[in-house]
Amino acid sequence: MRIADRIAHLGTETAFAVSGEAAVFAQAGNEVFPFHLGDLNMPTPSTVVDGALAALARGKTGYAPNAGIPELREALAADVGAARGIDYTMANVAVQPGGKPTIGKFFLTLLNPGDEVLYPNPGYPIYQSQIEFNGGVAVPYGYIEGEDNFEIDFDSLERGITDKTRLLVLNDLQNPTGAECSVADHERLAEIVRKHDLYVLVDEAYFEMRYSGKSASFASQPGMAERSVILYTFSKKYAMTGWRLGASIGPKEVIDVIAKINTNDESCTNHYVQYGGLAGLMGDQSEPRAILEELERRRDVTAAGLNSIEGIECFTPNATFYLYPNVTQVMQNKGIDDYEDFRRAALVATGVSFTNRLHFGTPQPGEDERYIRFAYSGIDVDRITEGISLFKDWCET
Numbered sequence: 001m002r003i004a005d006r007i008a009h010l011g012t013e014t015a016f017a018v019s020g021e022a023a024v025f026a027q028a029g030n031e032v033f034p035f036h037l038g039d040l041n042m043p044t045p046s047t048v049v050d051g052a053l054a055a056l057a058r059g060k061t062g063y064a065p066n067a068g069i070p071e072l073r074e075a076l077a078a079d080v081g082a083a084r085g086i087d088y089t090m091a092n093v094a095v096q097p098g099g100k101p102t103i104g105k106f107f108l109t110l111l112n113p114g115d116e117v118l119y120p121n122p123g124y125p126i127y128q129s130q131i132e133f134n135g136g137v138a139v140p141y142g143y144i145e146g147e148d149n150f151e152i153d154f155d156s157l158e159r160g161i162t163d164k165t166r167l168l169v170l171n172d173l174q175n176p177t178g179a180e181c182s183v184a185d186h187e188r189l190a191e192i193v194r195k196h197d198l199y200v201l202v203d204e205a206y207f208e209m210r211y212s213g214k215s216a217s218f219a220s221q222p223g224m225a226e227r228s229v230i231l232y233t234f235s236k237k238y239a240m241t242g243w244r245l246g247a248s249i250g251p252k253e254v255i256d257v258i259a260k261i262n263t264n265d266e267s268c269t270n271h272y273v274q275y276g277g278l279a280g281l282m283g284d285q286s287e288p289r290a291i292l293e294e295l296e297r298r299r300d301v302t303a304a305g306l307n308s309i310e311g312i313e314c315f316t317p318n319a320t321f322y323l324y325p326n327v328t329q330v331m332q333n334k335g336i337d338d339y340e341d342f343r344r345a346a347l348v349a350t351g352v353s354f355t356n357r358l359h360f361g362t363p364q365p366g367e368d369e370r371y372i373r374f375a376y377s378g379i380d381v382d383r384i385t386e387g388i389s390l391f392k393d394w395c396e397t
Contacts (some may be wrong), residue, residue, distance in 0.1 A: 009131030014359040018343075022353040028191065031351045033387030034094040035302075035374040038175065038321065040239040042294065045287035047240055051279020055272035060081060064271040066093025067259035068247070072278045076247050079281055080232060082093070083207070085188035085227045090254045099205050099246035100126060102258075104227050105265075106201045106248070107167075108132040109257045115166040122324075123177055124203070128361060129167050130200045139165070140366035141355045142364055143177050147361045149315045150179035154188065156364075168193065170218055171203040173210065175390040176360050176373040177324045178317025187352065190221040200224070202221025203231040208288075210319035211296040219251065220252075227253050229258075236321075237288050238280045279364055295321050298376040298384060306374065310393050328370040330395045339370070350390040 018036045026032040037344055043341040067073065073090035081088035089384065096102055113135035119127040121140035131138040141157035143150040170189065172181045181189070193200060200218065207215045229250035235241040248258045262268065280288075301314040302322055309332030314323055327342070337344045337354040347353050354374045359362060376384060 009132040013258050015355050020356050033352045034378050035354045039241050039378045040377045041378045042239045044239050047283035048276040048280040052272050052276030060272040064268040066263040069274045072274045085296045086096045094248045094255045095269045098244040099231050102231040102248040104130045105258045105261045111136045116164040117167040118160055119169040120171050124175050141383040150177040166169045168198050173206040173319040176322050178320045178322050186218050186221050190224050200228045202228045205233045208319040212318050234277050243273050243346045245273050246353035248346045301381050301384050302376045309392045323374045324371050327372050331370050349394045352387045378395050
């Protein structure tokens with residue numbers, strides 16, 4: 001059988017490979033502390049479940065409009081717009097089966113073969129995968145350690161711009177680093193976008209997953225709503241990772257094309273799930289707040305534990321549910337140079353399972369510091385404490 005050549009350009013989400021390896025290790029009778037995957041081990045709020053069940057009872061099991069049910073599109077336009085100071089209507093919203101489809105459909109809509117796209121590295125691996133699969137040239141920009149958190153390396157971003165650059169991917173708040181753009185960062189990015197006539201995928205999957213302060217959107221910058229497509233997902237705030245519900249939100253001319261792609265791809269997003277999401281948006285928010293409060297407890301315990309380990313330095317971001325500790329010194333202390341050797345040795349010795357820099361893109365020339373990622377969304381506080389205690393003992397031996 002001859003597989004299409006384009007498949008060679010299709011990558012994967014490598015955190016799932018680590019998850020599979022940890023599962024095999026657990027099946028062999030070993031204890032595993034799962035810090036590897038950004039899933040949530042908390043139940044979906046009852047408002048969402050009840051809304052979906054009620055829709056099922058009303059027979060909402062057939063096709064839905066390709067752009068989503070009008071009620072949900074209107075609710076998303078109002079909710080997302082109010083939080084960002086943007087006047088969206090339902091015409092600016094196309095419902096998706098999850099957050100991830102917005103990535104590929106953004107590129108299908110705006111990317112021609114040979115166009116160059118700036119994307120974050122380290123970053124969510126699906127960006128590079130979808131850029132290259134759709135015939136684009138993926139051009140990475142990096143992050144550097146700031147005073148309190150990681151920051152965009154604007155030097156690397158601007159070095160990557162050529163006369164072929166057409167698009168920019170901005171993940172703010174960022175996976176895996178937890179980096180958050182300042183107002184000055186957004187202003188500088190907006191200047192770059194205007195100067196080079198770029199359009200922007202604004203991945204805001206973690207916009208509402210923050211513990212202090214207030215999230216700000218790049219799309220709120222003057223003139224940027226017309227150049228930005230926001231990736232929205234229900235997966236994080238409403239613990240709906242397996243429900244697969246999200247939306248693309250942006251200029252009508254782009255959203256119309258994305259809705260057309262919906263028809264060609266999946267026809268529509270699951271009908272009754274949309275009513276569950278609608279109930280979540282419109283209903284009582286106490287359960288989503290409880291999810292966020294629990295995640296904050298986990299963040300604090302995880303960050304404190306990692307920072308107590310000799311040879312590890314770790315920021316404590318105000319948002320996301322990831323930590324990205326610098327483990328350069330501890331890897332040197334252990335006499336381990338290879339990322340995967342370090343990860344697997346830690347798993348075997350302690351049961352602590354995490355991802356590393358290699359799972360979020362290829363390290364760039366001159367990138368000498370070593371990092372791993374701890375996701376605390378799928379592990380309870382007592383297990384965090386136990387796992388990091390074992391990891392600490394191993395690291396310091």
